[in-house]
Amino acid sequence: MSQFSRPHVVIVGAGFGGLSAARALANAPVDVTVIDKRNHHLFQPLLYQVATAALSPADIAGPIRAILGDQRNAKVLLDRVIGIDREKQSLALASGRVVSYDWLIVATGARHSYFGKDHWGAHAPAIKTIDDATAVRCKILLALERAETETDPERRKALLTFVVIGAGPTGVEMAGAIAELAHRSVSNDFRSITPHCSRVVLIGSEPRVLAAFPEDLSTAAQRSIEQLGVELRLGQRVTHVAQDHVMIGEEAIPTHTAIWAAGVMASPAAEWLDAPRDRAGRAIVRGDLTVPGSERVFVIGDTAAFTGPGDRPLPGIAPVAKQQGFYAAQTIMARLAGREPAAFVYRHYGNLATIGRKRAVIDLGRVHLSGWLAWMLWSVVHVFFLVGYRNRLAVGWNLLWNYLTFARHARLINGDVEFTAADVKRLAA
Amino acid sequence: MSQFSRPHVVIVGAGFGGLSAARALANAPVDVTVIDKRNHHLFQPLLYQVATAALSPADIAGPIRAILGDQRNAKVLLDRVIGIDREKQSLALASGRVVSYDWLIVATGARHSYFGKDHWGAHAPAIKTIDDATAVRCKILLALERAETETDPERRKALLTFVVIGAGPTGVEMAGAIAELAHRSVSNDFRSITPHCSRVVLIGSEPRVLAAFPEDLSTAAQRSIEQLGVELRLGQRVTHVAQDHVMIGEEAIPTHTAIWAAGVMASPAAEWLDAPRDRAGRAIVRGDLTVPGSERVFVIGDTAAFTGPGDRPLPGIAPVAKQQGFYAAQTIMARLAGREPAAFVYRHYGNLATIGRKRAVIDLGRVHLSGWLAWMLWSVVHVFFLVGYRNRLAVGWNLLWNYLTFARHARLINGDVEFTAADVKRLAA
Numbered sequence: 001m002s003q004f005s006r007p008h009v010v011i012v013g014a015g016f017g018g019l020s021a022a023r024a025l026a027n028a029p030v031d032v033t034v035i036d037k038r039n040h041h042l043f044q045p046l047l048y049q050v051a052t053a054a055l056s057p058a059d060i061a062g063p064i065r066a067i068l069g070d071q072r073n074a075k076v077l078l079d080r081v082i083g084i085d086r087e088k089q090s091l092a093l094a095s096g097r098v099v100s101y102d103w104l105i106v107a108t109g110a111r112h113s114y115f116g117k118d119h120w121g122a123h124a125p126a127i128k129t130i131d132d133a134t135a136v137r138c139k140i141l142l143a144l145e146r147a148e149t150e151t152d153p154e155r156r157k158a159l160l161t162f163v164v165i166g167a168g169p170t171g172v173e174m175a176g177a178i179a180e181l182a183h184r185s186v187s188n189d190f191r192s193i194t195p196h197c198s199r200v201v202l203i204g205s206e207p208r209v210l211a212a213f214p215e216d217l218s219t220a221a222q223r224s225i226e227q228l229g230v231e232l233r234l235g236q237r238v239t240h241v242a243q244d245h246v247m248i249g250e251e252a253i254p255t256h257t258a259i260w261a262a263g264v265m266a267s268p269a270a271e272w273l274d275a276p277r278d279r280a281g282r283a284i285v286r287g288d289l290t291v292p293g294s295e296r297v298f299v300i301g302d303t304a305a306f307t308g309p310g311d312r313p314l315p316g317i318a319p320v321a322k323q324q325g326f327y328a329a330q331t332i333m334a335r336l337a338g339r340e341p342a343a344f345v346y347r348h349y350g351n352l353a354t355i356g357r358k359r360a361v362i363d364l365g366r367v368h369l370s371g372w373l374a375w376m377l378w379s380v381v382h383v384f385f386l387v388g389y390r391n392r393l394a395v396g397w398n399l400l401w402n403y404l405t406f407a408r409h410a411r412l413i414n415g416d417v418e419f420t421a422a423d424v425k426r427l428a429a
Numbered sequence: 430m431s432q433f434s435r436p437h438v439v440i441v442g443a444g445f446g447g448l449s450a451a452r453a454l455a456n457a458p459v460d461v462t463v464i465d466k467r468n469h470h471l472f473q474p475l476l477y478q479v480a481t482a483a484l485s486p487a488d489i490a491g492p493i494r495a496i497l498g499d500q501r502n503a504k505v506l507l508d509r510v511i512g513i514d515r516e517k518q519s520l521a522l523a524s525g526r527v528v529s530y531d532w533l534i535v536a537t538g539a540r541h542s543y544f545g546k547d548h549w550g551a552h553a554p555a556i557k558t559i560d561d562a563t564a565v566r567c568k569i570l571l572a573l574e575r576a577e578t579e580t581d582p583e584r585r586k587a588l589l590t591f592v593v594i595g596a597g598p599t600g601v602e603m604a605g606a607i608a609e610l611a612h613r614s615v616s617n618d619f620r621s622i623t624p625h626c627s628r629v630v631l632i633g634s635e636p637r638v639l640a641a642f643p644e645d646l647s648t649a650a651q652r653s654i655e656q657l658g659v660e661l662r663l664g665q666r667v668t669h670v671a672q673d674h675v676m677i678g679e680e681a682i683p684t685h686t687a688i689w690a691a692g693v694m695a696s697p698a699a700e701w702l703d704a705p706r707d708r709a710g711r712a713i714v715r716g717d718l719t720v721p722g723s724e725r726v727f728v729i730g731d732t733a734a735f736t737g738p739g740d741r742p743l744p745g746i747a748p749v750a751k752q753q754g755f756y757a758a759q760t761i762m763a764r765l766a767g768r769e770p771a772a773f774v775y776r777h778y779g780n781l782a783t784i785g786r787k788r789a790v791i792d793l794g795r796v797h798l799s800g801w802l803a804w805m806l807w808s809v810v811h812v813f814f815l816v817g818y819r820n821r822l823a824v825g826w827n828l829l830w831n832y833l834t835f836a837r838h839a840r841l842i843n844g845d846v847e848f849t850a851a852d853v854k855r856l857a858a
Contacts, residue, residue, distance in 0.1 A: 039570060039842040056485035063840040065618035075620050078574045078842075097578070141468060145507045149526070189494035191504050411492040412559065413468040413507075 006031050009332060010091065010101035012081050012269075014041050014064045016318040017107035017301030020325030026071050028333045033099065035091070037080040039063055042130065045318065045382060048170065050133035051259075052177035053141065053411040057130045081108070084272040086294055103296045105328050106269045106283075110302035110316055113265035113280075120241040124165060124258035127174070136259060138413050140178065143257045145413075148192050158254035160198045163246045165238050166262030167204025168212065169353040172225060174261055175202040176356035179228040186411075200230045201253060203246075205262075207235040210353055210361065212315065217361040220370035224359040238262075264316060269303045278305040278313070287343030289328055295335070300324035308346050318385075320346060354378050435460050438761060439520065439530035441510050441698075443470050443493045445747040446536035446730030449754030455500050457762045462528065464520070466509040468492055471559065474747065474811060477599065479562035480688075481606035482570065482840040486559045510537070513701040515723055532725045534757050535698045535712075539731035539745055542694035542709075549670040553594060553687035556603070565688060567842050569607065572686045574842075577621050587683035589627045592675045594667050595691030596633025597641065598782040601654060603690055604631040605785035608657040615840075629659045630682060632675075634691075636664040639782055639790065641744065646790040649799035653788040667691075693745060698732045707734040707742070716772030718757055724764070729753035737775050747814075749775060783807050 007030045011018045014036040025032050040061040049055040068074045080094040090100040112126030127133050140162065147159035162182065164175040182198035202209070202225065208218040209225065209232070226232065233248060240247035245254045270276070270283035275291040277283055282305035283291055289298045289306065301321030308314045327344045334341045352374075354360040360374040369377065436459045440447045443465040454461050469490040478484040497503045509523040519529040541555030556562050569591065576588035591611065593604040611627035631638070631654065637647040638654065638661070655661065662677060669676035674683045699705070699712035704720040706712050711734035712720055718727045718735065730750030737743040756773045763770045781803075783789040789803040798806065 039574065039840070056487040058485045058840075063618065065615070066840065069617040076618075077578065079578075095578075145468065149506065149508075149524075186494070188498040189492065189505075411468070411495065412486055412490055 007102040007332075007336060008033065008100070009103040009105065010035065010099060011105045011107060012036075012091070013107035013109055013267075013301075013303075014038075014067075014076075015044070015107055015109050015301060015321060017109075017321030017325040018105065019064075019067060020322040021105050021107065021300070021329045022068060022074055022325075023071065024326045024329030025332070026073065028073070028329070029336070030073065030103070030332070032071075032074040033077055033101075034064060034068065034074060035077045035079055035081060035093070035099070036064055037078070037094075038129075039065070039078050040130070041067055043385075044128075047127055047130075047133050048173045048177055050130065051127050051136040051140075051174065052181050053137050054177070057134065061130055081272065084269075086273060086297065089296075101296075103298075103332050105298045105300060105325070106273070106303055107299075107301045107321065107325065108267035108269045108303050110264040110266050110280075112260060113263040114260065115263055117241070120260070123243050124163075124241045124246070124260040126260040127170070137411075139257055140181065141411055141413050144182070144186060144190065144193070146256075147197070148190050154254070156193070156197070157199070158244060159256055160193060161201065161253065161255040161257070162198070163201045163203065163253055163255045163258040165203050165241075165246070165258060165260050167202055167206065167209040167232075167234065168261065169210060169351075171202060171204065171261035172209055172221060173354055174259055175200055175230045176225055176228050176354070176359075178259075179225075179230050180356050183229055198229075200228075201233060201255075202230050203233045203236060203238055203248060205235070205237050209234065213351060213353070213361060213363050214368060217363055217368050217370055221353065221355055221359075221361045224355040224370075228356045264302070266303045269299060273297065273299070275299070280305070282313070288331055288341070289324055289344050298328040298331070300328055306344065306346075314346055317351075319349060323347065352378050352381065436531040436761075436765060437462065437529065438532040438534065439464065439528060440534045440536060441465075441520070442536035442538055442696075442730075442732075443467075443496075443505075444473070444536055444538050444730060444750060446538075446750030446754040447534065448493075448496060449751040450534050450536065450729070450758045451497060451503055451754075452500065453755045453758030454761070455502065457502070457758070458765070459502065459532070459761070461500075461503040462506055462530075463493060463497065463503060464506045464508055464510060464522070464528070465493055466507070466523075467558075468494070468507050469559070470496055472814075473557075476556055476559075476562050477602045477606055479559065480556050480565040480569075480603065481610050482566050483606070486563065490559055510701065513698075515702060515726065518725075530725075532727075532761050534727045534729060534754070535702070535732055536728075536730045536750065536754065537696035537698045537732050539693040539695050539709075541689060542692040543689065544692055546670070549689070552672050553592075553670045553675070553689040555689040556599075566840075568686055569610065570840055570842050573611070573615060573619065573622070575685075576626070577619050583683070585622070585626070586628070587673060588685050589622060590630065590682065590684040590686070591627070592630045592632065592682055592684045592687040594632050594670075594675070594687060594689050596631055596635065596638040596661075596663065597690065598639060598780075600631060600633065600690035601638055601650060602783055603688055604629055604659045605654055605657050605783070605788075607688075608654075608659050609785050612658055627658075629657075630662060630684075631659050632662045632665060632667055632677060634664070634666050638663065642780060642782070642790060642792050643797060646792055646797050646799055650782065650784055650788075650790045653784040653790075653799075657785050693731070695732045698728060702726065702728070704728070709734070711742070717760055717770070718753055718773050727757040727760070729757055735773065735775075743775055746780075748778060752776065781807050781810065 009030045009032050011021050011034045014034050022032055022034050041064050043060040046060045065076045081091050082094050083092040090098050114120045143159045147156050150156040162178045164171050179200045210218050210221050236248045245252045246258050266281035273291055275283045283299040285299050285304045285306050291297050302316040305313045314320045331341050350364040352362050358372050358375045360378040362369040362374045438459045438461050440450050440463045443463050451463050470493050472489040475489045494505045510520050511523050512521040519527050543549045572588050576585050579585040591607045593600050608629045639647050639650050665677045674681045675687050695710035702720055704712045712728040713734045714728050720726050731745040734742045743749045760770050779793040781791050787801050787804045789807040791798040791803045
């Protein structure tokens with residue numbers, strides 16, 4: 001890397017936290033380098049809409065370069081961090097490059113966690129990236145295709161059974177969207193299978209869905225999702241995941257399409273930094289979001305364990321990451337100017353989750369909303385934040401169109417489909 | 430397959446020809462089965478827009494099931510034909526299924542041809558499918574990313590050189606779109622490379638671009654494409670394609686991004702049918718589009734060699750395929766009713782090609798259009814035909830937006846990018 005005459009702030013990860021930090025430094029007397037292993041920022045809250053064929057990848061992902069195109073003090077580097085040397089203040093990248101920093105903001109997010117059962121991942125993929133989402137989309141659409149030509153009733157039933165593991169916001173959104181796709185959107189397009197053939201099962205280990213929400217909203221969400229025809233299995237744990245079934249305790253549910261929405265694990269940033277971490281792998285940060293021993297190294301967003309009100313760590317949601325990114329940037333500017341800012345305080349505005357095409361729940365603290373009005377608000381909030389990144393109304397248009405027509409326009413099966421008899425047998429086994 | 434009580438028309442391939450035939454049979458007293466190895470119909474004329482990040486795959490591809498969803502006498506089968514038994518009137522499919530037919534319409538299109546140099550395909554991909562287009566999109570965007578960090582001027586120059594082989598409509602559209610992407614759309618987003626660093630070379634074996642168009646339109650197209658900064662190498666032949674260069678005669682052009690737009694080859698349908706074929710592998714059909722010996726087996730579109738006016742075979746364009754599909758359907762209905770229709774006559778309305786974001790050429794026979802007006806007409810025609818399939822205005826919206834802003838919203842690099850030092854070295858070698 002070339003030398004910088006001004007202090008060099010390196011931001012690793014261009015998610016909500018990293019981009020928020022980069023933008024907040026736009027007018028600061030620093031040079032900013034944003035490093036990400038992908039070329040696009042991903043609007044993760046709508047990723048399940050890609051997995052269920054309602055939106056295209058490019059609808060919810062924008063090139064990081066374009067987002068920061070006008071910010072002249074920012075550079076973007078497509079590369080992957082493989083280690084951090086805190087003494088030398090440098091990062092080692094997968095390409096072999098070494099980048100030195102004066103200030104470092106680590107915002108590398110979280111991956112899914114199978115709680116030690118990583119081999120389940122082959123049969124129950126989680127959805128964290130665009131590639132995950134398009135792979136799940138193919139899996140769902142191919143199961144419907146195979147079911148259309150399957151003559152054995154038991155095999156057909158297994159092909160038309162979709163199991164979502166985890167009943168938090170991601171699982172609830174996913175199960176609702178699959179139910180709509182299987183029951184409504186494709187109901188006209190198949191000749192042998194009919195909408196009521198499909199079975200969507202949502203498994204949660206807690207006794208209620210959306211356990212992080214107040215109980216009345218959980219109940220409302222539960223009612224909505226049952227109205228969509230989703231079968232709830234709550235307070236139960238998955239004991240095994242195989243290619244053709246999912247075990248709950250001793251009971252086997254035959255399925256070829258299981259989706260994992262149960263657990264997340266922080267990226268290995270805490271390991272790189274040799275910093276103390278919690279059980280989910282998140283770096284335990286101080287009140288100013290720095291790691292112990294380095295007042296110039298910040299960890300934010302899903303990668304950080306910051307203890308909020310009530311001694312509970314802050315949840316892994318976009319507003320936390322954004323506020324922390326902004327705070328880290330402000331703190332760097334303050335310290336460069338010789339001031340010392342107050343500790344980070346998270347301002348919680350509310351929790352949102354959506355269930356299908358016209359229901360959502362919103363927890364604004366004292367105000368609880370559910371049903372159609374909540375869904376409208378959810379749509380407006382999401383499109384509003386997305387437009388901030390994309391300058392386009394395409395998503396609003398698509399969401400509105402899908403709402404009006406039940407259409408799922410992005411029903412593409414990518415890649416070469418395998419049609420060998422053995423494959424059909426294996427899939428339908 | 431289940432038995433059909435009514436005559437069974439099997440259509441292989443859901444391109445322009447196959448879909449046109451299927452729809453024309455909507456009210457006929459027949460059962461229709463459409464077989465395609467992909468689940469989506471592809472609007473191929475806009476595929477280069479996906480390859481250059483202007484449109485998303487789902488913008489130009491719709492599920493075949495959805496397109497035929499309302500046609501109750503039509504079934505859709507996702508499978509691949511591996512052979513046809515004309516005596517038994519049946520098709521063998523890759524899944525192991527066998528489908529029998531009373532009438533057969535083969536509309537399996539064309540693939541690209543490297544004129545016997547298939548190994549060139551690894552370094553100069555052609556764009557025939559969604560996966561081809563997204564792969565080329567990744568290749569172009571990755572070359573720009575690598576160039577941004579490359580310090581060796583020669584290597585950087587090679588990374589920023591884009592070579593399009595073939596100066597027909599596909600090659601001209603592709604070269605124009607790459608020039609715009611490299612020169613304009615990304616000009617704000619990179620810090621080390623500047624727009625004028627990029628070099629786009631268009632190689633054609635004929636002495637002029639768009640050789641199938643009248644000479645004045647060729648000249649207009651040539652002027653337009655040169656104004657976009659494309660370097661033309663006409664009347665020249667590529668003698669070798671390697672990972673890091675393309676040879677024209679004895680001259681090597683260093684490049685890491687070559688794209689093949691030079692030749693097509695019919696699908697192997699003529700082989701399956703054991704029918705006479707021409708040099709491009711197309712089945713030579715009779716005046717009623719059937720193959721000799723079978724008045725119930727039609728071959729249409731790019732797969733067929735039908736001699737039109739002036740003893741020249743009809744070109745491989747959408748209107749030919751659509752009209753032939755309609756004709757085949759009409760002929761089946763007529764023969765079922767005991768009538769014998771006249772031979773197929775192609776009605777030619779015009780030829781269109783577009784060059785970049787606001788220029789096109791249109792040959793309407795006596796009327797020749799070029800420039801901005803032609804581009805507007807090109808846009809309207811394409812969006813009009815697309816909307817016929819998609820019922821959406823998203824493409825019109827995207828094209829308009831791209832026109833107004835130069836934006837290329839679908840700049841996604843899919844999959845895991847390799848960052849090993851060896852890889853960087855290989856790419857920049």
